[in-house]
Amino acid sequence: MNKRDALLEIRIENIPARFVVSAETQLEARARELLAEAFLPFEGLKAYGTYKRLVLYITGLPAKSEEQTRKALGPPVKLWKDADGNFTPQSAGFAASQGTTPDKLTVETAPKGEVLAALKKIPGRPAAKLLAGIFPKIMAGLEFPKTMVWEETRVRFARPVRGLLALYGEKIVPFAFAGVKSGRLTAALSARGSRRLAVASAEKYFRALENANVLVKDEDRARTLEHELEQVSKRMKLEVQADPELLKENLYLVEYPVCVVGSYAQEFLKLPAELVHLVMKKQLKFFSVCDSQKRLQPYFIGIRDGVSRGQKNVEEGFKNVLEARFKDASFFYTRDLAVGLDELAAGLKAVTFQEKLGSMQDKTERVSAIAALLCENIKGPALNIEEIKKAARYVYADLTSNVVREFTELQGVMGYYYAQNAKLTETAAKAVGEFYRPLSAKSPLPSSPESSALSLAGKVDNLVSHFLLGLVPSGSADPHGLRRQAMGIARIILENDISLDLKAVCRNAPATVPLNCELLALLLDFIWQRAGAIFAEAGFRFDEIKAVKEFFLKDGNLSDCRRRIADLHAVRKTPGFDAIATAFKRAKNILKQAKFASASAPAELLFAGDEERLLYSDIRALSARLGGYLAGRDYGKSLVELVSIKENLDNFFNKVLVMADDAAVRENRLKLIQSLVNLFEDVADLSQLQQ
Amino acid sequence: MNFQDIILRFDAYWGKQGCAIVQPYDLEKGAGTFNPATFFGSLTAQPMKVAYVEPSRRPADGRFGENPNRLAKYYQYQVVIKPPSVDIQRLYLNSLRAIGIHHEEHDIRWIEDDWESPTLGASGVGWEVWLDGMEVTQFTYFQQMASFELNPISVELTYGLERLAMFSQKKKNIFDLMWNDCVTYGELHKAQERQFSHYNFEYADVANLRRNFEDYEREAAVLIKDGHYLPAYDLVMKCSHVFNLMDSRGAVSVSERVALIHRIRDLSKACATAHVKAALISRSFQ
Numbered sequence: 001m002n003k004r005d006a007l008l009e010i011r012i013e014n015i016p017a018r019f020v021v022s023a024e025t026q027l028e029a030r031a032r033e034l035l036a037e038a039f040l041p042f043e044g045l046k047a048y049g050t051y052k053r054l055v056l057y058i059t060g061l062p063a064k065s066e067e068q069t070r071k072a073l074g075p076p077v078k079l080w081k082d083a084d085g086n087f088t089p090q091s092a093g094f095a096a097s098q099g100t101t102p103d104k105l106t107v108e109t110a111p112k113g114e115v116l117a118a119l120k121k122i123p124g125r126p127a128a129k130l131l132a133g134i135f136p137k138i139m140a141g142l143e144f145p146k147t148m149v150w151e152e153t154r155v156r157f158a159r160p161v162r163g164l165l166a167l168y169g170e171k172i173v174p175f176a177f178a179g180v181k182s183g184r185l186t187a188a189l190s191a192r193g194s195r196r197l198a199v200a201s202a203e204k205y206f207r208a209l210e211n212a213n214v215l216v217k218d219e220d221r222a223r224t225l226e227h228e229l230e231q232v233s234k235r236m237k238l239e240v241q242a243d244p245e246l247l248k249e250n251l252y253l254v255e256y257p258v259c260v261v262g263s264y265a266q267e268f269l270k271l272p273a274e275l276v277h278l279v280m281k282k283q284l285k286f287f288s289v290c291d292s293q294k295r296l297q298p299y300f301i302g303i304r305d306g307v308s309r310g311q312k313n314v315e316e317g318f319k320n321v322l323e324a325r326f327k328d329a330s331f332f333y334t335r336d337l338a339v340g341l342d343e344l345a346a347g348l349k350a351v352t353f354q355e356k357l358g359s360m361q362d363k364t365e366r367v368s369a370i371a372a373l374l375c376e377n378i379k380g381p382a383l384n385i386e387e388i389k390k391a392a393r394y395v396y397a398d399l400t401s402n403v404v405r406e407f408t409e410l411q412g413v414m415g416y417y418y419a420q421n422a423k424l425t426e427t428a429a430k431a432v433g434e435f436y437r438p439l440s441a442k443s444p445l446p447s448s449p450e451s452s453a454l455s456l457a458g459k460v461d462n463l464v465s466h467f468l469l470g471l472v473p474s475g476s477a478d479p480h481g482l483r484r485q486a487m488g489i490a491r492i493i494l495e496n497d498i499s500l501d502l503k504a505v506c507r508n509a510p511a512t513v514p515l516n517c518e519l520l521a522l523l524l525d526f527i528w529q530r531a532g533a534i535f536a537e538a539g540f541r542f543d544e545i546k547a548v549k550e551f552f553l554k555d556g557n558l559s560d561c562r563r564r565i566a567d568l569h570a571v572r573k574t575p576g577f578d579a580i581a582t583a584f585k586r587a588k589n590i591l592k593q594a595k596f597a598s599a600s601a602p603a604e605l606l607f608a609g610d611e612e613r614l615l616y617s618d619i620r621a622l623s624a625r626l627g628g629y630l631a632g633r634d635y636g637k638s639l640v641e642l643v644s645i646k647e648n649l650d651n652f653f654n655k656v657l658v659m660a661d662d663a664a665v666r667e668n669r670l671k672l673i674q675s676l677v678n679l680f681e682d683v684a685d686l687s688q689l690q691q
Numbered sequence: 692m693n694f695q696d697i698i699l700r701f702d703a704y705w706g707k708q709g710c711a712i713v714q715p716y717d718l719e720k721g722a723g724t725f726n727p728a729t730f731f732g733s734l735t736a737q738p739m740k741v742a743y744v745e746p747s748r749r750p751a752d753g754r755f756g757e758n759p760n761r762l763a764k765y766y767q768y769q770v771v772i773k774p775p776s777v778d779i780q781r782l783y784l785n786s787l788r789a790i791g792i793h794h795e796e797h798d799i800r801w802i803e804d805d806w807e808s809p810t811l812g813a814s815g816v817g818w819e820v821w822l823d824g825m826e827v828t829q830f831t832y833f834q835q836m837a838s839f840e841l842n843p844i845s846v847e848l849t850y851g852l853e854r855l856a857m858f859s860q861k862k863k864n865i866f867d868l869m870w871n872d873c874v875t876y877g878e879l880h881k882a883q884e885r886q887f888s889h890y891n892f893e894y895a896d897v898a899n900l901r902r903n904f905e906d907y908e909r910e911a912a913v914l915i916k917d918g919h920y921l922p923a924y925d926l927v928m929k930c931s932h933v934f935n936l937m938d939s940r941g942a943v944s945v946s947e948r949v950a951l952i953h954r955i956r957d958l959s960k961a962c963a964t965a966h967v968k969a970a971l972i973s974r975s976f977q
Contacts, residue, residue, distance in 0.1 A: 013780055014818060016803035051801075146805065148816040150775060150832050150844050159816070160832070162777060191795060194781065253800065260798070284824055302798070302824070310796025317797065317823020320863070324760065 003043070004169030006058040006127065007202035008135050009186055011163035017252035019144050019158050020049040024218075027056045030141050034134045039066045040127060048216050050255045052190060055216055056138070057205070061168065064124035072098050074116040077107055091116055128168040132175045135166055139177050151179045163187060167202040188212035189255055189306040213306045214255045225250060225257040225303065229287065232259050232301055240301055241288045246281050253285065256306035262315040263299050268326040271333060274413045275403065279325050282407070286322065332402035336414070339401075341422035345393060347400035357465050360396045366465070368392040369510045371457035378453065379499040384427060388450050391431035394419055395458060398432075412436040431455075438488050445492055452492050459485040460502075464509045467523050483530065490531040493558045502527065503556025521553060528552050531561070540565050544572070547688040560633060567636035568684050576646045577639075581686040583649050587673045588687050590658055594670055602671040606664060611652045612672060618645040619675050630682055638683045649676075692859045694870045697790045697852060698744055701768050704789040705742040708782060710770060713743045718925060719932040722747050723769035723849055724808060727924060732771060733836045733845040734963055735970040739773040744852070748932065750891035750939035756877075756884035759864035763887050764880075768850040775832065775846035783820070783830065783848060791859060798823050806831045810931050810955040812838040812963075815847070827854045837963030838956075897942045904933045904951070911958050920965035927958045 015023075027047035035042055035058070043060025074094035080102070082088050087095075087102040095102040098118035108117040140155070147156035155178040166173035166182035175182050186205070188195040189212060197212055199205050206216055215221045225247060229240045250257065268276060273296045280286040280300055287301040302318045336344070348360035357363065371392050375385045398404045398415035416433025424432070431454045434446040446452040462485045466472070473482050493500060506523055507515060515523065528549060535545045548564045551557070571577060591597070607613050622641055629638045658673065660666045680686055692700070702712045716726045723729065723745035732739045745767045753763030776782060784794045800821040806829060807814040817831035829849040833841055853876070856868045866877030907926040914923035934951050937943050943951065 014801035018803075146816065148832055148834055149842075150846075152774070152843065154842070160775070160777075162780075191799070193795065304798040307795065310793075313796055314798045314823050317825060317858070321824035 003060045003062050004127075005202040006042075006061050006131055006168045006173070007165065007199075007205050008056040008131075008138070008173075009163075009165035009205070010054045010139065010161060011052060011165070011187060012054070012157070012161050013159045014051050015049075015054070015159050015252075017051065017249050020051070020054070020252045023047075023054050023142055023144065023158070024049050026142050027054060027138060030138045031056055031058065031134070034137055038130045038134060039068060039124075040130055040134075041066060048218055049252070050214070050216065050221075051252050052187070052255060053216070057202070061127050062124075063127055065127065065130055067124045068122040070120045070122060071108070072118045072120065073108060073110055074098075074105070074118065076112075077114040077116060080105065080116055094118065128171045128173050131166070131168055131173040135173060135182070136175045136177050153179055165199060165205075167199065167205070169203070170201045189214050191304075191306045216255075218251060221251050221254070221257060222247070228257060228259045229301065232261055236261070236289065236299065238289050238291055238297055238299070239294075241277070241290055243277075243281060243287065246285060246287060250285055250303045254303055254305040257303050258306060258308055260302040260304050260311065260314050260318055261299065262302070262319045262322075264319060264323055264326065266298050268323070268330065269296055269298055271326065271330055272414070272417050274410060275329055275333065275407070276326070278407050278409060279329050280322065282409075283325050284318070284322060286318070329403065329406075332406060336398075336401040336403055336418060337421050341394055341397055341418045341424075344400045344418060345397035348396055351396075351399060354465075354469075356469055360399060363461065363465075364393065364396050366461045366510050367395060367454075367457045370460050370505065371454050373505050373508055374453045374457055374460075374500070377500055377505055378449075381449065383449050383453055387425060387428045388431060388454055390424060391419070391428040391450070391454055392457070394422075394424070394432050395435045395454065438491055440484075441487060441491075445495055449496070452496055452498065456489060456492055459489050460505060460509055463489075463523055463526070464506055464511055464515060467519050467526075468511055468513065468515065472522065472526070482526070486527045486530040487533075489527055490534055490558060494531065494534060494562055497559045499557060499559055501556040502558065503553075505556070524553050524556060527558075531558055535562065535565055540569050543688050543690045544568050544684075547684040547686060550685055563633055564635045564684055567634075567639060571636055571639040571643070572689075574640065574643060576643045578691055580643050580646050580649065581689050582691070583646075583653060584677070584680050585687045586653065587677050590673055591670065591677060594659070596667075596670045596674065598667075598671055598674055600671060601675060602668045606668040608665065609656065611648070611655050612669065614648045615645070615652045615676070616672055618648050619672075619679060623675075623679055626679060626682065635683050642680060642683070692791050692856070693872065694852065694856045694868055694876060696871075697856055697859065698766075698768065700789045701742070701786065701850070704786050705770055708740065710740040710742040710772070713741055715743060715745050718928045719748045720745070720928050721749055721931060721935060722808070723767040724811065724813065724847065725928055725931070726769065727921070729769065729771050729845075729847065730811065730836065730924070730959070730963070731966050733773065733833050733841060733847075734839060734967055736843065736974075737773075737970075738843075739771060739845065741772075742768070742770045745769050748935070750887075750895075750935050753884060753888035753891050753939075755888040756866065756881045759866070762853065762865060762880075763884060763891060766852040768852050770848040771845050773845035774843040779846055783828070786848075787822075790855065792822065792855075800824075801830070802826075804829070809952050810934075811836065811959050812956045822855075822858060825854060825858060827851055827858065837960045839963060839967065891936060891939045895936045895940050897937060897940050900933050900937050900940075900942075904930055904937075907933070908954060908958065912961075915958075915961045915965055918965060918969075920962040920969075923965075924959070924962045927955060927962060930955050930958065 024047040028045060031045055040061060042058050045056065045058040048055040075090045079088050079090045091102045091105060094116060095105055095118060098120060100118055105116045105118055107114055144158040147158060149156055150160040157178060161178045161180050163185065164177060164180050164182040165184060165186045166175065167184060172184055173182060184199050185196050186199055186209065188197055192213065197208060199208050209216050215224060226242065229242055233240045276296055277288050280288050284302065289297045289299040289301065291297055300318065300322055304314055348364060351360040353360050353363045368389065371388050375383050375388060394415060398411060398418055401414055401418065403414050404411050412433055412435050416429050419429035419432045427448060427450050430448060431451040434451040435455050435458055437444060437446045437455055446455045463482060466480050466482055471480060503524060507520055532545050536542065544565050547568060548561045551564060552561045602616060604616065622645060625641060626638050656669065658669045660669065706712050713728055726743065726745055728741050728743065732741060746764060747767050748764045750763055752761055754761040772779065787794055801818040802821055804819040805816050813833065813836045815831035815833040819826045820828040820830055827850060831847045833845045833847060835841060853865050853868065857865065860868055862868050866875065866881055868876035870876050870879055907930045911923040911926035934955065
């Protein structure tokens with residue numbers, strides 16, 4: 001059968017860029033679902049979107065849906081014919097109800113026995129007709145962040161629907177939505193007056209629009225835009241900063257991207273580069289330009305829709321608006337510099353952090369105290385505590401600045417410039433500037449030990465104070481971004497290999513009331529979950545992470561835990577490891593079942609055979625050596641050593657009955673096992689490992 | 692194009708589209724939406740097409756006539772059409788052509804911007820229209836007015852006349868705009884901007900304003916009760932302007948702001964309710 005493509009194009013008044021991608025996903029999912037329900041097979045489907053249209057394109061649809069056979073079950077077989085061989089009223093009635101005759105009934109096995117059955121063929125229906133039912137259903141099911149009404153049917157949609165193009169091959173798929181009837185007309189680029197175009201067939205759609213300067217496919221626009229930007233870079237011998245977010249947003253602002261290159265006054269380069277970038281990106285969606293050393297250059301790249309008529313007008317307009325925005329930003333920035341860092345910080349008294357958690361000034365004081373705790377606690381190269389203390393006073397100062405009020409994204413970043421202006425050292429200014437880092441799972445960390453300590457302090461305060469109020473994230477809800485804070489803590493500690501007792505720091509952190517044991521355990525567990533995600537991503541196995549968790553809850557030292565996990569992961573592959581882990585598990589189970597706990601060593605006099613003696617001598621020798629390894633945090637060597645006692649351990653379990661009848665012997669053997677378990681438990685809880 | 696010619700061309704263009712060209716309403720107001728033609732007009736079922744210039748006062752935006760981009764009083768050109776024409780976007784682009792701006796030679800962008808007016812209990816969905824990066828029009832499909840779900844919907848186009856004139860005349864300072872061939876915008880308005888900024892920021896008597904607010908509010912309530920919602924609505928507009936003045940004097944605290952806005956909204960809601968009722972009754976007599 002001849003297969004054709006089908007097409008739905010919904011033309012709308014400018015849909016916000018942020019709505020489009022989700023609408024595409026929904027179009028595809030809904031279409032798959034409804035086509036399957038209609039028994040309409042297809043080769044492929046894909047949705048596209050611009051700011052003017054949402055498009056669903058289906059390839060390889062047959063002219064008709066698949067023929068279906070429906071089976072209806074009737075009375076038992078014995079009622080088919082009576083003793084004389086005539087059809088019974090029951091079978092005749094059933095056949096009639098199924099639109100057939102009793103001689104055509106078949107036999108099926110049903111739970112209650114053999115029954116009569118009627119097979120009914122449902123013929124395939126024309127694809128165009130089915131699509132006429134499916135397309136409006138797809139449209140009605142689309143969800144948007146915000147919807148509106150505009151005409152009398154009062155259908156809700158993202159923006160007014162102004163045209164529907166619906167084709168199966170050459171045929172129009174007839175339906176109506178929001179008072180608009182489908183047809184074969186589409187519209188060319190709006191910058192060229194939205195000229196109406198008739199599309200001869202679904203297959204000719206993309207080409208027809210390309211000829212009318214519309215790139216319907218998102219990927220075509222992306223390619224064109226990237227290519228254009230590369231060309232501009234080449235021509236300018238500079239680097240256009242192709243910010244991925246900005247690229248994506250611009251894709252949904254134009255149907256055919258054309259670059260507008262312009263320049264702005266040199267004086268604005270005196271502004272912080274981040275501020276310049278943000279004004280261009282956020283307010284005007286312009287790309288910025290740097291030289292090969294990443295130094296900002298006074299040029300902008302704006303993207304316009306489709307044509308290059310009046311390019312000079314547009315360039316001049318863009319330039320005027322950009323410079324006006326820069327002037328505003330510059331006005332704010334100059335005022336902030338004149339106000340000065342100390343006065344900005346003084347304003348924090350009047351800024352509430354959270355109703356029950358006091359002002360931002362209170363928060364500043366808590367962060368300073370936590371930073372001091374951290375400095376005492378962090379083992380490793382000496383930190384410049386004086387610089388940390390100085391910086392701590394100003395970490396939130398920029399929140400009261402004009403620039404940050406206007407551009408909240410620049411919190412921290414502006415703090416750096418104001419700190420520099422206040423003649424803080426570069427170390428302290430950077431610690432202020434990098435206080436909020438990392439902003440996401442992959443973004444840059446604080447760059448110095450001092451910055452790291454201060455950033456950790458801020459995050460610890462956020463966690464401790466919210467946990468104290470019972471604001472513990474649950475499910476997917478995390479209104480205070482605490483998961484991100486915990487992730488930040490884990491990343492800073494792990495990626496810098498900072499040796500630190502987080503438990504002690506959280507316990508001693510200043511707060512209205514100290515954290516009780518329960519909350520502290522909950523908090524450590526919360527941090528561990530984030531760390532666990534990092535470990536898992538590094539390729540460590542779930543059970544390996546679990547085997548080490550207790551050490552974190554006990555010592556709060558994440559980087560030590562990572563070393564344990566890594567060593568466990570490496571040694572696990574050595575021969576004999578699995579057996580030793582099994583033996584450990586077995587030993588632990590025996591102790592558990594016997595409800596045995598003792599700290600005293602076994603008595604050698606009570607050993608009945610060599611198996612016990614040899615194992616004990618292994619344990620003692622190992623114990624002496626392990627002490628040294630563990631002190632040096634060499635868990636790998638410890639584990640290798642543990643594996644080395646495999647032979648004597650196997651012999652012991654194979655030949656010795658621990659639960660002997662003689663109570664003294666039994667207890668002594670349990671003590672032997674206990675000393676074995678103790679040895680292992682200083683390294684990792686191997687009983688968590690799955691074979 | 693001279694400032695006054697832009698207005699004349701818009702009047703001619705929208706008049707040809709069937710709009711009644713009405714005159715500004717003679718009271719202070721923060722935006723053209725306050726004009727009774729729009730406020731009451733959007734509430735009922737009758738089709739409507741109306742256009743007008745509306746002087747708008749925003750006391751806190753004044754800059755003593757010294758900032759090239761800021762005014763305490765400026766001119767909006769407002770078009771309201773109910774129900775919205777299906778080709779309203781094209782009609783809008785053609786209106787720019789009517790004042791000499793050919794959209795094919797510029798970059799026109801429709802930036803998502805949903806509008807709301809807390810004092811009118813109004814909200815809508817729409818865009819800011821950017822002309823080569825400059826915001827020149829607010830384009831809104833009203834969804835609610837005075838907390839009523841609207842049916843049918845009205846579309847409102849609000850042009851910033853000064854912005855369009857600056858664009859058209861390539862001027863960087865509002866006060867340099869040519870009003871006609873002989874007079875500048877500055878000559879007509881600068882003294883007003885300067886003096887009113889002093890009044891708005893320094894002189895307006897806060898105690899007096901507060902008293903006015905209370906008086907207007909009380910009087911409006913009585914009028915509404917007796918079915919005279921049109922004069923009552925005048926008093927609502929006065930309340931709103933008095934509130935804006937208190938605000939520019941820095942006399943409104945955060946919590947008081949919320950309370951005052953609520954009081955104005957309650958009054959405008961009462962006016963709207965009376966109007967909707969009256970419209971229903973008059974229809975049932977027809």
